[in-house]
Each structure stands twice: as C-alpha cells, then as structure tokens.
Amino acid sequence: MWLQRLGRVLGHGHGHGHGQGQCRRHLSARIVQGTSIVVQPESESEGREAMTFPGVWLRDNCRCTECFHGSSRSRRLDWDSFDTRVRPVGVRTDQAAGQQQQQQLHVRWSDAHESSYPLDWLRQRSFDGRRQRAYLDEFYRPATRHWAGAEFQRIARHFDYGQVMAEDAALQQWLQALAVYGVALLRDAPLDGGVVRRLAERVGFIRRTTYGEEFVVQAKPGAQNFAYLSLPLPLHTDLPYYEYKPSVNILHCVTQTASPGGSNLLVDAFHIADRLRGERPADFERLCRVPVDWNDIGSEDGREFHNIWRAPVICLDAEGKYTRINHSVPQRDSHFSVPLAEVEPWYESYGRFVRLARDDAHAFKTRPGDVLTFNNIRLLHGRTGYDDTEHNSRYIVGAYLDWDIVYSRLRVLKKRSAAVQ
C-alpha cells in the first residue's frame, strides 16, 4: 500500500505502461491569462484533474540540452540573462516519438525558445496542494509520529542487524522507522568495535565531532565529559552546543553491566512539546523563543575546544514544525544572554518541560549485540547510574549520522523499490 502511494507520488502507476488496453488518455493544453498553461489529461483511470503551471516556472525548467545538463542533472539555463517576464506564445500536445504511452506538452516561448515536457514529469511537479504534501511527507522527509513513553513497546521497531547489512528492503524499513518514530533497535550485531562504522557506512558515512568519529562510553575516572562517568546521566540531547548538531545517535552495546543500573532512558521530546503546546501555551511559547547558551569546554587529544551555540529549547520552522530540541543540564552554559526579565519565567517553563520529560521517560536495558539508534534532534536520552567494577563493566561504542545523509539514502532506496513494484 505504501509503495503504491509512493509510486503515485513519483509518477508511476497512472494506468500507462501496465498494458496497452488501459491507455486511452488524451492530453490537452491551453494558455491562460497570457502567462500560465493549463494541462488537462483525459483518462479512464485516476489523475484526470487539470494542472496549472506558471509559464516562468516551465521556461526555467526546460529540459532541452541547452537549458539542462543531463549528466549532472543540473539546470544550465543562463540566469544572468534570463527574463522572468518570458511568456508562452503557443502550446500543443502529442505522444513522444517512439514512446507510444508517453504524452508530451510542447511550448513555444516569447524568447523564441521551444520546450517539451513529458506528462509524467509534469504530474510529479503539480502545484496541487495535496500532491505537494504527499511528496513532502513521503519522499522529502517522512512525516513524524509522536509517542508517549507508555506507547514505547507499541511503536518500537526491531530489525536484524545482519538483514539490514545485507538487504536493501530491511535497510529501508529501519531508516523509515527511525525517521517516523525517531527510534529503532537493531539486534544480534557482532560484538566487535567496528559495528557502528560498518552500519554508518551502510547508510553513508560517520558524522565527525569534537570527540572524533567513533566514541566509547564507559566509566573513566577523572573524565572530561559527563557521559564518561558511572553516575546517572539525566535526560539530554547530545551536542546542543553545535549549530550543526549531529542527527542520529548509534549506540552499540558491547558489554552491559550486571548491576541493576545502566538502563537507557528515552523520551520523545516532540511529544513533550506537543503536550506543552496544548496544555501550557505560555511555557511553550517561552521555550520556543528564549535563546539558551549551550556550551562544552574541554580538550580532546590534547586540543582545547570551547563550543557554544545559542538556541531555544524547542526550535520551530516557519510552519511551526519542530526542527530541533535542545536540552542538557550539564551542557547548559552559566552565561545566559537574555534580558533580566526573561530569566525567572524561563526557569519556570523549563522546570515544567524537565518534569514532563522525566515523568514520561521509558527505561530499558540494551543487551550485548543490540544497536540502539535514535534521532538526536528529537529524542532525549539518559542512563540510570550503575556500579562499575573490574568484573562488572559497561562498554558502549557510539557514532553519529546526519539526517542529510540518512534521508538521501532513504530517497534512493524508495525510488528504486517504487520503480520495481
């Protein structure tokens, strides 16, 4: 079902190419208001709605070899001389030569150029709001589903590490679950230190940070980073002090402590933000608006660093969608660069956020061979304290991936699987 929907989004499966008998469409086109072109497919199957395309957009996206460079899939139209007042002066439609089912729109322009557009190409780029929403929610970036801690067992997806490494379908399912729910667990990975690198390279490549590429989480006396202690680690996001915060956390459990502690804590902070938005709008507004200084000062491999990034706890885009959650008690700077009058109300609001998150946390303990993967832009994670002794240790290898790279891989997999359906 999902593939069928994606197929439609990508322009496959409109009753052509699946048998000659189904294809009795006729395509018509006309210029409206001197600047736009209305394309009207006629077909016994779905997809008959008229589509309006602004002339300037069509001209800008001419597919001829003069305007578009095929091997780099890039526009080569000369925008230094492009006239945005260009107008269509003639339109016609026909079948593409040699392609019985492929209908085309042909346009003559006021700049004496001529362009041709396949119907499927046009349909994929329709300005219809529902089609655009489907493209964005299914292909650009999967729409997220938020969850309360009590729902964790229901939403958590498990995958076999070996299958993910070997089969593209399993890889796609894992990355899709990670995108939608923000968390997914791989099981039965080998216990060597190279697992996180191999997994990251199955997707793309590791996102390096101040702390290197892979990192090891285990108790270290005199640690310079709070995570490297056996103390309880309160709920937080990693590296809030980066403008370009690493996106996906990969934590491979190699050795787990036998002590009662060492459990992972996870919270979907998008769910906590949803709750505040509904129940405490003034707190929500404040946590979305007041910038907080996040910082990390120390040294790694003998090199000092002083990272700072200023951003609210809840970051929104222009549409009001969550783009990022920042939260870390240890990495919140003592510098707080806001007007005095903002301070006390912000602390009240932040206190509510912290308590809501704490009360919603789901605890579970990974076993050796588990690889916990989660969205560091969205989820809070933490760890209960544990006893670390010579015969009772905990050894986790971690690395980060960036969403840019994960989504790219997911798009490539989706296009491939939609094409072969």
Next chain:
Amino acid sequence: MWLQRLGRVLGHGHGHGHGQGQCRRHLSARIVQGTSIVVQPESESEGREAMTFPGVWLRDNCRCTECFHGSSRSRRLDWDSFDTRVRPVGVRTDQAAGQQQQQQLHVRWSDAHESSYPLDWLRQRSFDGRRQRAYLDEFYRPATRHWAGAEFQRIARHFDYGQVMAEDAALQQWLQALAVYGVALLRDAPLDGGVVRRLAERVGFIRRTTYGEEFVVQAKPGAQNFAYLSLPLPLHTDLPYYEYKPSVNILHCVTQTASPGGSNLLVDAFHIADRLRGERPADFERLCRVPVDWNDIGSEDGREFHNIWRAPVICLDAEGKYTRINHSVPQRDSHFSVPLAEVEPWYESYGRFVRLARDDAHAFKTRPGDVLTFNNIRLLHGRTGYDDTEHNSRYIVGAYLDWDIVYSRLRVLKKRSAAVQ
C-alpha cells in the same frame, strides 16, 4: 585595543591584580524582592555599576563540587529534583581565602544549600544588555561587516600561509577576518595536494560531504557535477541541498589556467540582502519566506545520492539576523513545493536578487600558492569560463570547515591571548 575590550568582556583588567595600589574595591550585596540579589562593586576604576542576578539563576549555577563537576566543566545539579522556586535567605561578601584581590559573594538558600561566587565570574555573566552584546559580538561569534564588491580590495585581508601554520596570533587574525568579512586569502602555500588538509587540521578537522573530504576542481569530460566543467560557473553557494550546509570553503590554487578565464567571482550576499531589505522590502520578505527545493542527484564512488533541502534564499533568525544564504541555479530543484500564487512573484524577486548579485560581483584570479577561504553560508562564488587543454589547465583542491569548529578554535585563541595581555 581589541584585546583590551575582549579582556573586559572576559572579566580581566578591572584594576585588580595589576598592582596592589589600584585595588581598593569594596563589594556589597542585598536581596531584592525576595528572589534576586543586587551586587554592588565599589572601586576607583571602571566596573562600578550594580548588577542584578535572579536567585534561581545563581542557585542553578552554584560552583560547589556537589553542584558543578570541575573536570568536565559541567553542571551536575540534580534537575530532576531542582525546585525553581528556590529563594536566597542570606547574603554576605568577603575576600576569597588566600586570594587578596578576589572578592566573593556568598549566598544561603531556602533549600539549606550555600553557594559562593567570585566577583569576576559574576561580572562576566552580568545581565546588563551592553555587556551581553559585547560578549556575543566579540566572543560568541564576531559581528559581521558587510561589503559591496567595489570595497573588496579594502576589506580583503591577506595572510602568509607559513605564518598561519606556525603562529597562533596569525591563525587568530585569519579566522577573525574570515568571521567578520566572510573572506580571507592566504598566500605562498606549497603546491602539494595536502595543503587544504593541513590547514583544516590547524583549525580542527575537515567537514566531509557526499563528495568526500578533499575535492579537486578541474575540467572533467562528462562530469556529474556542474563545477567540474570548464564552462562559466554562475554565482552560487555550495551544497544548499544540505540542512547542515558546510560553512567555510577552502580553495587551494595549485595550477592556474593561462587562458583569460578561470577567475573567481565573489559577492557578499549579506550585502545584497541588506540592499533588498532597504530598497525592495517586498522582494526581501518573499525571499526570506518562500521555501525553495534545493537538490543534488547523482552518484559518487559508485554510490547514488539524492539530496534535498527546502529553505528560503535568505534565512533569518528570530532577531532578523541572516543565518544563511541559499543560491544555486544548477542545484535548484524543478520541484517547487509552494502554492501556485507564490510562484510568479517569487521569480520576480529572485530575478532581482540574481541581477543585484551579478552586478556586484568582484572578479580576481588566484595564483598558484593562493588559498582562498570564504564563508559558504554568506558569500556567493562563481568562476568565469576558461579554455582547458593539455598544456593550459586549472587545478584547485578544496575542502570545507564548519563554523562550529572554527568559532571554537577562535574562542580558545582569544581566551589565551586575552589572558596573556
């Protein structure tokens, strides 16, 4: 002068520790409105203004070993049980034991805890708006100065590659110029392919992308990327199709073409945005608001990618400051996921942006041994076309750095040089 100002921002140079005779300050403190503390330094030198600190902020930032973990420089206060309604119940001031000049504030709290704060530490974190602005503009991220193409020769700073590699002061000056003007040129680098890596590692580490770590820009027949042609390369920013767009472009000129072309073009797009904001507010508003699909589809080392990021041409933060410019004719997607009514007006506004940028471009040709460094979040760059033949080639090695890493290095250098002034 600059160091002196930074010294003040960082809390040095307030007339103490520079000779006993200058230090006759007396510190007083009082609780106001039951929740805040007013600290009043008295001194013959500057810095006498009273400072108000919210009690909850002071309690949250207690420096004792129970609340603050020294070796990781992290707050360890237990926020799961922290009460944001905590109140100061008593205050006093004195000299720190054994530190004749270091005055301290001591506070007793309603939760029975006691805290101490050095005066310098407090002054560095004053909620005074001017002090906060100075901290943000000098230490957090240097304030930018925007320039027109005609001003290029006046603002462009040149540094000696060898000095930057060997001396911290030169390194700091280069990074400061890059932060303020968005461009700086290093000269007399060796002509081997390892220069960009050594330079990046002098700062931190290379930011990897879909195209690897270092990349080579030279004419390649049948290239999958538009930059790898000898055609004119119109003004653009690199990788607008990444959410986490690489920040700083390092381009090392190893071989330069003898043909008339192959010049670099540079534009400060923050200046172009300033002009639109003043002269064409409707265009400015549209280019800040309408999201554009940027994309890159192809393969590298046999692995396919499909990168997309949706963002306006001009991206603003909540204060209206520029956070990022996106512009690339080749990498603008034919998908344009906006309502139909937005399309034509957006093209008009974008056309104005492109023409303003083109008319403002400064052209210059790097020589072998030059390393051009510029802010890819802010500047547009391009290249004039050139003739590429066996005996007339152009060979540029490039890499990216991220601002997170550059600013971190710059802060470490500034703290060090301010401390030794």
